[in-house]
Amino acid sequence: xxxxxxxxxxxxxxxxxxxxxxxxxxxxxxxxxxxxxxxxxxxxxxxxxxxxxxxxxxxxxxxxxxxxxxxxxxxxxxxxxxxxxxxxxxxxxxxxxxxxxxxxxxxxxxxxx
Amino acid sequence: xxxxxxxxxxxxxxxxxxxxxxxxxxxxxxxxxxxxxxxxxxxxxxxxxxxxxxxxxxxxxxxxxxxxxxxxxxxxxxxxxxxxxxxxxxxxxxxxxxxxxxxxxxxxxxxxx
Numbered sequence: 047x048x049x050x051x052x053x054x055x056x057x058x059x060x061x062x063x064x065x066x067x068x069x070x071x072x073x074x075x076x077x078x079x080x081x082x083x084x085x086x087x088x089x090x091x092x093x094x095x096x097x098x099x100x101x102x103x104x105x106x107x108x109x110x111x112x113x114x115x116x117x118x119x120x121x122x123x124x125x126x127x128x129x130x131x132x133x134x135x136x137x138x139x140x141x142x143x144x145x146x147x148x149x150x151x152x153x154x155x156x157x158x159x
Numbered sequence: 160x161x162x163x164x165x166x167x168x169x170x171x172x173x174x175x176x177x178x179x180x181x182x183x184x185x186x187x188x189x190x191x192x193x194x195x196x197x198x199x200x201x202x203x204x205x206x207x208x209x210x211x212x213x214x215x216x217x218x219x220x221x222x223x224x225x226x227x228x229x230x231x232x233x234x235x236x237x238x239x240x241x242x243x244x245x246x247x248x249x250x251x252x253x254x255x256x257x258x259x260x261x262x263x264x265x266x267x268x269x270x271x272x
Contacts, residue, residue, distance in 0.1 A: 145208075145257075146260050152201055153202050
């Protein structure tokens with residue numbers, strides 16, 4: 047069964063460092079998303095991406111964040127200068143169309159020290 | 160803005176009983192509602208969805224009910240099994256932002272064997 051894969055599963059970084067989280071969406075999907083989940087809290091929307099550009103973003107997704115689809119398979123989230131409050135689980139998701147049926151990866155846990 | 164929320168943070172049910180998880184929303188522009196299940200250490204998994212022009216939809220052992228008058232959504236799980244233990248999120252799309260799925264805070268369901 048096709049699945050969304052994410053790497054790394056866990057990254058520990060120092061405050062102020064740049065982090066890149068990587069995702070391989072399901073191959074025939076056209077819409078890509080990043081969400082984050084702070085431990086024990088709800089799943090927060092960060093950004094959606096379609097046709098090589100951002101289609102929606104939340105207030106959380108400020109200038110420190112960027113997304114990119116550098117090739118035909120990867121979808122990345124970059125945090126330029128990490129803060130302590132960026133510590134969270136980051137989930138990538140993809141969907142075939144504009145639908146609420148998103149397919150999520152297992153997540154990348156980011157710990158900022 | 161975000162409008163999806165949940166009445167109860169935790170729910171414990173006996174194996175074999177039916178479970179009902181409730182969700183309230185406040186935005187009249189919400190057009191499409193989705194239920195997700197998140198097992199420990201995993202990403203959210205789509206369960207079932209319902210559009211605002213429907214009031215009931217059934218899947219395998221699950222039923223979603225939508226009451227637009229009181230802006231209330233529920234997920235009913237029949238014959239709850241230990242494998243149903245997870246956090247359940249209701250989520251919504253607005254008519255104006257179909258590629259932005261917003262999650263509510265989640266209800267933790269524990270099934271007692």
